[in-house]
Amino acid sequence: MSHKSKLWSSWKRFGFVTIGLAASLNAQTDSAEEEEVFELSPFQVDASEDSGYRATNTISGTRLNAAIKDIPMPIEVITDAFIKDTGSTDLRQSLAYSAGMIMSSQNDAGKGNSFGTIGGVHNPEGATSNKTQTSYKVRGFITDATLRDGYRRQFATDAANIGRVEVIRGPAALLYGIGNFGGIVNYLPKLPTADEMQHITLSVGNQKHYRAVYEAGNTLDNEINFGYYVTAVHEQNGSYTELAENNRQFISPIFTFRPTDKTEVTIDMEYGKEDKNAVGFQSVRARGDLSSENVANQQDRLERAGFLQFPDKEIRTMRWSGPDTFLNTESHNIRLQATHSFTDNLNVLLGYNTSKVEFDSRDVSGGITNNVGPENLRSTITVIPASVENGDAEFIFGEVTDAIFQGSWSDKNEVIDRDQIRAEVNYNFDLFQNSELFGLQNSFLLGRSEESSEKSVSTRGTIQNQYFYWDPTDSSYMRFGVNGDGTAAPGMERAAQVNDLSWNQGTYLVYQGSWLNERLTAVAGIRRDRNDFRGRVEDFRQDTVTRNDPGAKEKDTSQAGITYKLTKNLSVYALKAEGIMPNFDGNRDVYGNAMDAVTAESEEAGVKFDMLDGKLSGTISAYRIKQTGTPIFYWWAPSPAKGRFDPDADIIYNVSDFNPTVEAEWRNGSFTVAKPQWDAAVDAGAAYQLDGAWYLNATAPEGVAYMDTVFNASKTTNPGWPGWLYIQDDNTNNATLDFASAEAGGYDAYLSGDQESSGWEAQFNYAPNDNMQFVLNYAQTKRSVVNAGAFPEYPWGAGGVDKWAVWYFPDGAWGLSGYSLDDQFLDPSDTSTWQGRGYGAGEKQDDTPRHSLSGWSNFRIDDGALAGFSFGLGFQYESEREYFSGITDGSGQLVTDTNGQRVVLETDTRINIDAMAKYDFKLGERNAHVQLNVYNVMNDQAAYGYIYAKPTEYRLQFGMDL
Template identity: 25%
Template structure:
């Protein structure tokens, strides 16, 4: 966490605290204790010193980057031991209040450590908890993550592009779904059917969809664009993390574009309470609460209880969404090296979602009767409905045996029971070759899905040195079991609808067209070593998976079984310059089992993916900022394709994606938040039997650009006022595999205003108003097409106002 302080009357110095206050009493500067800290990086040595002494150390992460410590073994006074750790680094130790100190650069010509007896106390030292990979982030710039390595690692040390959307950013932009949270993320696209409904979080990364979603590292079940997946409310989360590129080496079967991992709020050792009340456009009513802290003042037992209740309509006629959510969690901490956390939540969603595909003529292009109103409801008020019940319960156990060995074990059970009744477009009515551009054919769907996931993982971590080389090694195993019990009712060629003068009430109930019971199990073992030598970091990882799949068609009483195995790996190299630049290169692979049979009645093999990525990360010294520039070459093989003559399926297809991404997040002068992203994605069917070889992949616009800024006034009569604005641009893209038509580019503007009442009135400390607007100018636009009969209007202007109080 970056803070400002004044040292020896000098100019303000930005510093970062290195750890939370320990539960054990801090040793005095002269108290002799036993240390066992081998030679390693200075940052790691300081972490070990804090654990062994109970001290609190303040320093800038940029200040210690690339520096090595000679370590210390044996008994020594805490103050003396700290000076020995930094000896030869060119940094100075400043002893402050009992049990605290700061590291600073050369002061008044001092180039080495300062003798404890001659040290000068800091005028101000503010000590707070350092950001951890599984904890909260103060502001919009995260510095650490576990999604990319399954260890608590600085983002600048991960040789792969990772974007972190913090809870503060989610709040500032007013995101109410995960796909809204990632709207300002390079290489991520949310458009068309994915953006058209609030009920599901369908996301594309680097040209591939669907993007697998993970909650606390556990896969969330998903069966298709229309649902069957749990939806995690952003209010439950500390952060949303986007790992771009193949991720099978740590997570098993996955599509090669990347994953989205959601990190939940956990019990805190400091009491925390918040209540939120909100309103907004389309009759929005919102309420939430979040309480946490020790149970009965016992620091060994911590709790958290979070809840959400919301109801809103949308701009589309007859549609609405409602949610009730309760999430209790409990942490047991018998000592500073052990924790056992139980995480759970129950959620009930209902209403009428707004999935509204419309024909190309009448949306992108005006038809003979003009353009269709974006508020048109294409379903039936008496038919359309959605209901979802989801529950998650699990635990996370962690224990550190000593300064080298630690273990983490977790398990989760996820249940999703949902049903969805809706209509989708079948194109315009055509009679004797004459198209009626006022009447749209409709197809009805009614499905119910019962999805269940059980997942467990155990890994052992070792942190040690072999001479001047440091290692962070994890070896682990994970297992997941997924069951999907599905019943689908379909009514193709249902009653047409006059799209310019709709008359509801006439439709036919669909009939059963599919029933299946699918089960997938996966067992994986993996090994990873993060190797540090001087300023070099080499990350090597390998994994082998076994996957078992059983597909039972309950209508035909047929069962298909298959077993797949695959090795995946990753190798990455990064160099940390002292000025904060970190160029890197990496290679990673993925695999994904695929259901079905080819034209020779052979089960489909898993699809495979490979990516080569080069880039540079920049964490400028003295600033709360992280900038990533990356370029990648990504392929997926064994893609099913259909012969243009025989129409028989085979797996000779391949998708080739090349791209460049730029993403920067910064907080300047503690008052201005900046986010800037740009991505170019060239996604091509590089091999195909159906005549599409060489065509661009549909539904993936090549250019996406976004910019967000929010300024907070810190002084004067307007102190506490915050003003924000953002712009999102997406280029045109192809709406079908044949590349015969395109949907247009669009640009929308978002805005935000906030006010912290406590800035000018201490009696109102903790009271804050946040007002956010998406599509501020209420632009009517099409944000994607998936075929000629399925184009989707973008979200209309939505204004949300939330009043929160924290104490």
């Protein structure tokens, strides 16, 4: 049975129960109630009291229309007026002034920049560079929990179709299920207008910006009150960087009608297409380690180096990857929803949402290496540190000879097909209505949501173990299919096919009640989720098929909050909530079991105020969020479930690259001091050759002596590289056979870690009169790693059989990571006593700024010579951001400077200023306007970490009613 058939089967069962419950309750009402006219559904937000930037009600906090000041949670509403004044053209721009939200990150809690996005490790932006354009940080946690009127959306939308944006901070699993720890964003589309309207907006700007928007809406006065609202957009953009440009089209018709007075049906559709050209890396990371004989190798994906620069190019605008990379996106979304009011106090919602997005992309990857490829394309380059602008880094750098760019091309087609069904029943009733003290208002919401997501990814790439080459001093654009000297590059081959199916089923019950003449409001609920995952990976190069079916998991979450009105205009609230992110990637732990869902718990308290007859409103809140079960990957960690090591047999190592006879540039003093022990091992037969390779029996006394001598010498000669000890073949037998990487046993094994975010936020909306508006937001965020993951107890450790396993190796970047055996393991015979020194416990490993402040003001003139003009001015301030934490990717690589100290780099503080000027006027009998938006008024173009600020942009638009 397909996932859609299963979805519908489950849906029908719940639908019958829902309808039966509704019919049973409805049968208890009299005919007079049935004839009452249906007005506003409780599932639809009431925006009638909204004014300018101020909104009074929300639909996102409880899935029911409710006053923001009564909901015990922090809720921010971004109105249509604010979106228009700031000139936002997409959802991310609409959120730019939202407190504590980060739209662009480059350091993400140990995940680094290797997110499989365009540009790979050379893309200086982290998780927020996700091609769906729905990834951002809220309260320090990465999230892509973007909703369209409560239904999950994971690709971009146009701001022209957004009626308002509602931001709910903190975990919110109760109503929205998976994937929201820092918060969720729920945007509501524009609905049919009461009167006929048509409007067109045209805009031009620098960097080749052209945009046209057409909008039309009406509600017909017929038997079914048929209404429509249609939005159509065409936009083109260039970039301040070389070559990059995009072209997109978007159309979104929404229809509503009422087959009965008490039933409303909504048909909401979207279609979007966007083509982006020249999206590859601007430059590559130029890394070198001079103590390793000038080898500049980037294939380990470390990010410790700055970017390669050319005398004839500006580093901030260059695009060395050339014009042949692209990202083309095509998406559609259809939402069918019906609400019915059986009585004033009994309402039902039934909805179905289906969406599909297809990404076609081409990317180029690679890095600087040396002594390979055509000699005519090799040159000498200068390797620079990670932050040459501020000089904070003390990385080893200098000249690298025989350097060359070695790379490959890849094509990817990714299709995501998502379906979601929701059914909700709302029943409300009052008790003791005549008693001011004991009067009780009750509202219950019973809901069921089922969501399936099917993803198919097909990749092609340059023929395995073949590469194209480019001279690293040649600044000309790389081109697909050719080398830097014009010769043909290797062709492409089919690489892999990935098919994943994830499924979430959630049932939730929410209670909202008010007592004491509505002075006390409580919101509480419980939810049960069942999550399933099926994965299949076909690797055509290795001729392997890997299936991942960790089995279904169930999880209960809850939420409880209370608001108390101290006065008519001042309330306090407290909230406790939970969040959940199922293991949709099918990650397994070190014991081979599917990992549990990542969960989060939050505690929050705050004050809400609505004063001066609604002129001043806002929220001040303090919170703490703890996330538990975060998958952390240390490739060298022990994984007992692999079970490949035989502790009863002799310990055998392949030492072809780990002995004094190796003729390699990286050979160093670790081997020299062990030459007598090596000779003794050879004489005793403990070191021997087999099929041309050297092996060492580390169970024999002579083998033990040699290994101990090299290990002890490595501690003092570090960071000298003693060769590669952990090559495995049919003749080896050692504990490193059971390490965490997929190379041992077919799957990557993850540890479980914990992270925490705490702080406080403030949001203010002030409108002293009808002509002035102010919005001010502040967020203080403290982000830290509580637990960097714990190694399991591996029974064959240093105190058991194999004391030279990879997790004991005295390396500065893995193994002991530069620490002594006793410092890294409290008990070396028990691997579970691993201390994780240098891997983040108590540290940030994240670039969320400690302080962020944003504000926007608008002043409109109604009289005099400047009547019709309005002016807006906004700013965004961020304190320092930790863009480099020493741990740079999921493998946990530790980075130290030349003095052996942990490298942590921070950006400078940053302030950005935007401005707007608008003139409203009449063009004949039609309303019209001209608006100018200027972004980055100060033209700040400095580098903040690895990312340069965009130069000044302007947009001039003209709009009029038709």
